Amino acid sequence: MENKKILLIDADSLLYYEMNAKSLEEATANIDKRIDSMLKAAGATSYAGFLTLGKCFRYNIGNKCVYDNAPYKYNRKGGVRPIIFYALKEYLQQEPYSFIALKGLEADDAVGIYAQIAKDEGYTPTVCSPDKDVLLQIVGKHYNYQKAAFVTTSKVSAEKFLWKQTITGDSTDGVPGIQGVGPKTADKLLETSNSSFESAQIAVTEYIKKYGLREGITRFAETFNLVYILRSEDEGTRITALPHISTLLTSKLIPNVETSNDFSDTEWT
Numbered sequence: 001m002e003n004k005k006i007l008l009i010d011a012d013s014l015l016y017y018e019m020n021a022k023s024l025e026e027a028t029a030n031i032d033k034r035i036d037s038m039l040k041a042a043g044a045t046s047y048a049g050f051l052t053l054g055k056c057f058r059y060n061i062g063n064k065c066v067y068d069n070a071p072y073k074y075n076r077k078g079g080v081r082p083i084i085f086y087a088l089k090e091y092l093q094q095e096p097y098s099f100i101a102l103k104g105l106e107a108d109d110a111v112g113i114y115a116q117i118a119k120d121e122g123y124t125p126t127v128c129s130p131d132k133d134v135l136l137q138i139v140g141k142h143y144n145y146q147k148a149a150f151v152t153t154s155k156v157s158a159e160k161f162l163w164k165q166t167i168t169g170d171s172t173d174g175v176p177g178i179q180g181v182g183p184k185t186a187d188k189l190l191e192t193s194n195s196s197f198e199s200a201q202i203a204v205t206e207y208i209k210k211y212g213l214r215e216g217i218t219r220f221a222e223t224f225n226l227v228y229i230l231r232s233e234d235e236g237t238r239i240t241a242l243p244h245i246s247t248l249l250t251s252k253l254i255p256n257v258e259t260s261n262d263f264s265d266t267e268w269t
Contacts, residue, residue: 058226113235138229
């Protein structure tokens with residue numbers, strides 16, 4: 001029987017984890033080991049990987065500039081990255097990996113979109129990422145390759161996490177949310193909600209209480225669009241052309257790799 005298990009890899013963090021390696025050979029070997037460990041952990045033989053190249057559609061969401069004068073990811077450190085970073089980006093786009101970037105989308109969105117496409121096509125996808133936004137906002141069984149551990153996210157918990165982020169924002173990406181409202185307060189606000197609709201009502205009400213009707217609704221909509229990970233083919237095709245999933249998959253296992261689950265990297269991003 002054909003193995004229909006596939007990995008969908010959010011590959012951006014692979015570059016950051018290895019960009020300070022002593023040599024390119026060491027960095028590529030570590031990436032090979034990590035991808036091989038993902039395949040073995042999930043029991044999959046096929047995978048597709050995604051990278052973020054250039055600015056995504058979120059940079060065009062401009063209302064934040066009106067109220068806060070702070071565009072999307074304004075707080076990320078600039079500067080020139082080590083040359084290994086760019087070499088690894090090229091490495092992952094070549095065979096056997098052939099990872100791709102989709103114009104206007106972040107890798108987060110790509111795995112979210114293709115997770116649903118994969119299910120529709122009869123595959124069993126495992127999303128691989130260390131990013132809490134991906135792991136906790138997309139429904140399914142995922143693999144955190146920074147922790148070497150599986151994470152299962154239900155529909156209910158995914159919806160609660162989305163609305164929690166809409167209320168609190170995302171400091172990693174420079175999204176402020178409601179000033180003065182932290183995760184514990186957001187959890188308390190949402191604890192009585194029984195549906196995504198009720199959670200949305202709670203979130204928009206809190207924005208209006210804080211900022212007034214016009215600004216509150218504007219900030220609510222802006223924050224939602226900044227934190228929401230795309231997850232359907234229709235959402236993706238409004239931004240860019242989406243290749244058929246069968247053209248993205250490779251079944252070539254990584255040869256001659258000794259794998260280990262002893263990975264020590266930064267915390268979730």
